[in-house]
């Protein structure tokens with residue numbers, strides 16, 4: 001992709017949630033490149049625009065994060081990417097996930113570490129920095145900075161607790177026509193790579209709620225919610241719908257990968273009569289190959 005210097009599949013493989021940074025400000029040249037990238041952010045694939053801003057963090061911002069519903073202490077981050085999106089747009093969370101992840105991959109490409117942080121930022125210092133309007137929300141931010149060489153034991157602890165290094169097997173994520181037939185790697189030929197890139201994506205608490213059903217040239221994306229997760233987040237932490245953000249991230253990885261592979265296609269709404277495994281599973285969107 002022209003937007004990145006390196007192949008997007010390599011960038012996706014290298015990305016990880018970095019929770020320890022060298023506490024030095026991002027150098028002006030990189031800051032400018034990232035800011036320009038954010039300023040040039042297109043409208044999301046489902047029609048919502050997001051206003052992004054790269055903000056410098058004060059010494060205390062990492063500590064403040066703990067009070068905002070985020071988990072996993074972030075150490076030393078001196079920059080944050082924040083975004084403002086309209087509250088009432090139908091697909092705002094998916095587009096937020098898609099567009100923010102696009103920026104995460106750019107930051108990774110230029111050598112910076114990142115970590116998504118879902119929280120209640122609407123009344124935070126971050127909201128003030130982006131001049132959040134009444135009709136907008138700020139559902140998640142991304143910490144960005146120089147990766148500290150030595151990961152603290154705490155990082156490893158959080159990673160183990162969130163099971164960050166593990167991903168669900170293929171046959172639990174990807175399906176052939178119905179949810180009862182798992183799609184093995186061997187039968188997906190050209191699509192093996194885009195699907196694997198979805199699988200490597202970050203997701204809130206590493207819940208990996210993305211499910212994809214192949215149906216000829218159509219790839220139907222479903223969200224299989226984690227039982228109680230949305231309610232708990234909303235009631236106790238006043239969090240936005242994190243799992244819809246996860247879906248946007250999956251769409252981003254899939255889309256950028258198929259484009260890099262030279263395949264053409266696009267996003268449509270084309271819900272089919274496919275029985276879902278449970279009431280927690282809902283249709284989101286379809287990628288159709290042309």
Ligand SMILES: Cc1cc2nc3c(=O)[nH]c(=O)nc-3n(C[C@H](O)[C@H](O)[C@H](O)COP(=O)(O)O)c2cc1C
Nearest residue numbers: 016017070071072116117118162164202203204206
């Ligand atoms: C929407 C979203 C919100 C997240 N919120 C947090 C958070 O509040 N605190 C945190 O430490 N990590 C957070 N993460 C990072 C996930 O825990 C991480 O992506 C997952 O454990 C997989 O690990 P990896 O990103 O290193 O592959 C979030 C990720 C996403 C996509």
